[in-house]
Amino acid sequence: MDPIGEIRFVYPLDNAMPSPTAYTIEPEQALGAFLHAEKSGWRIGGVFHSHPGGSARLSQRDLEEAADPRWLHFLIVDDAITCFRIAGQVAVPVKLS
Helix, strand or coil, rough: CCCCCCCCCCCCEEEEECCCCCCCHHHHHHHHHHHHHHHCCCCEEEECCCECCCCCCCCHHHHHCCCCCCCCCEEECCCCEEEEEHHHEEEECCCCC
C-alpha cells in the first residue's frame, strides 16, 4: 500500500446535493482541488465528511462510492474524527497518530 504521508492542505468543498444525509462534490471544485494539488506537487490522499447526529461508521453509500482505494476516509461525528480505508466495499479502521 502506498503510504499517504502527512496532510499538507485541506480543500473544503461544497455539497452539490441539498441533503443532510447525502453528498456529492461540486465537479468544478473537485477539478480545482486536483489541479491545485498537482501544481503544488501534492497528491490527493483522502476525503472527509461529517455525519451530523449520526454514527461514526461509513454508510453503505460511502462504501459504494469510494473513488480511490488508496485514499483515507475521515469521518467527523460530534467532536470525534475516525479514519478508514475502503477495501472491497469494507471499511477498515486506520489508527490516527
